[in-house]
Amino acid sequence: MADFKFSSYISIHTSTDSDASASAFNLFDEDNYSSFAATTVSSPDITFTSSNGRITFAETGMYLVVLDVPATVSAQTGVAAQIKVNGSAVYTSKYLFGINDADPFNYSFQTLVNITAGDYLEALIVTSDTDTATAENGTSMVLIRANNDYGSVTYTADANAAGSGPAEFTLFDSDNGGTVKSTLNNVGFTASTGLLTPDNTRMFLILSSLNASIGTNGQVTHKIYVNGSSVDDLPGRIGSYSPIELTYGFLKSLTGGQTTSARAIGAGTVTIGKGSTFTLLDVTNNNGTKDPQAFLSFTVDAD
Numbered sequence: 520m521a522d523f524k525f526s527s528y529i530s531i532h533t534s535t536d537s538d539a540s541a542s543a544f545n546l547f548d549e550d551n552y553s554s555f556a557a558t559t560v561s562s563p564d565i566t567f568t569s570s571n572g573r574i575t576f577a578e579t580g581m582y583l584v585v586l587d588v589p590a591t592v593s594a595q596t597g598v599a600a601q602i603k604v605n606g607s608a609v610y611t612s613k614y615l616f617g618i619n620d621a622d623p624f625n626y627s628f629q630t631l632v633n634i635t636a637g638d639y640l641e642a643l644i645v646t647s648d649t650d651t652a653t654a655e656n657g658t659s660m661v662l663i664r665a666n667n668d669y670g671s672v673t674y675t676a677d678a679n680a681a682g683s684g685p686a687e688f689t690l691f692d693s694d695n696g697g698t699v700k701s702t703l704n705n706v707g708f709t710a711s712t713g714l715l716t717p718d719n720t721r722m723f724l725i726l727s728s729l730n731a732s733i734g735t736n737g738q739v740t741h742k743i744y745v746n747g748s749s750v751d752d753l754p755g756r757i758g759s760y761s762p763i764e765l766t767y768g769f770l771k772s773l774t775g776g777q778t779t780s781a782r783a784i785g786a787g788t789v790t791i792g793k794g795s796t797f798t799l800l801d802v803t804n805n806n807g808t809k810d811p812q813a814f815l816s817f818t819v820d821a822d
Contacts, residue, residue, distance in 0.1 A: 529561035532659035543645035548572030573639040580664040585629045589655040592617040597647030612794030613730045614647040627766035631671040631702045667801035670706025680788035687784040689713035714778040724800040726768035727781040730792035732761040737786025741765045770816035
């Protein structure tokens with residue numbers, strides 16, 4: 520948490536469950552609930568309309584979108600998310616594992632979205648077959664307009680299996696295949712290495728979302744590196760529940776020219792899926808001259 524002085528923002532979270540649906544549905548449209556209730560906090564230039572689940576913008580800019588969906592399903596199926604602007608998808612995830620014997624599963628997604636004043640945004644989920652999904656209470660979405668520097672890379676098509684041995688590898692490295700979309704402002708991206716490099720010294724919110732399946736049942740560890748050294752990691756187990764999603768983040772000051780990347784290692788090969796995203800968002804004030812006056816960020820580095 521921090522006193523980020525963003526001029527445009529919205530936070531919305533539900534307190535009731537949606538109706539079960541086998542079709543793609545808007546997570547914040549009251550028509551998809553027998554009884555809809557949600558709490559919204561926003562700047563005056565962003566409007567949420569519950570009758571259609573749309574968020575409408577008065578200010579042009581690049582917006583960070585973070586979507587979190589605790590979901591139950593009627594049977595074993597896949598669950599994918601979409602972010603749409605003016606009815607067209609600007610972000611689509613891989614279908615992630617869901618099963619009724621072990622739900623709810625929590626799915627997190629994040630991306631940067633380019634918005635023009637007057638645009639509207641929607642968030643949806645859909646199953647991979649005729650089984651149904653229900654968005655549980657606590658489904659949430661946060662949007663913040665970027666004021667300064669940012670860099671984000673997203674797989675829009677699955678990468679190839681990597682890390683045999685097992686061996687650690689860098690996400691978004693072109694050697695691993697897949698299709699990568701980059702969204703950059705004063706942050707460079709080198710496709711041949713998968714590295715993001717900020718031009719300026721800033722405090723950044725670093726977010727990494729990994730959609731992954733593995734060739735051998737066991738643990739996969741999702742890591743964030745700065746200047747070639749690991750600064751934090753998030754382990755998760757992938758067995759028959761595959762593909763899964765691992766998302767985490769923290770605040771960190773980066774010096775201009777320092778490299779940063781997301782990496783992974785598994786018990787065998789790891790296939791990074793569509794929708795996996797690595798993002799740097801500058802959270803400084805006054806064009807980078809001041810850090811937030813109050814902030815807190817911590818990670819747990821032992822079990």
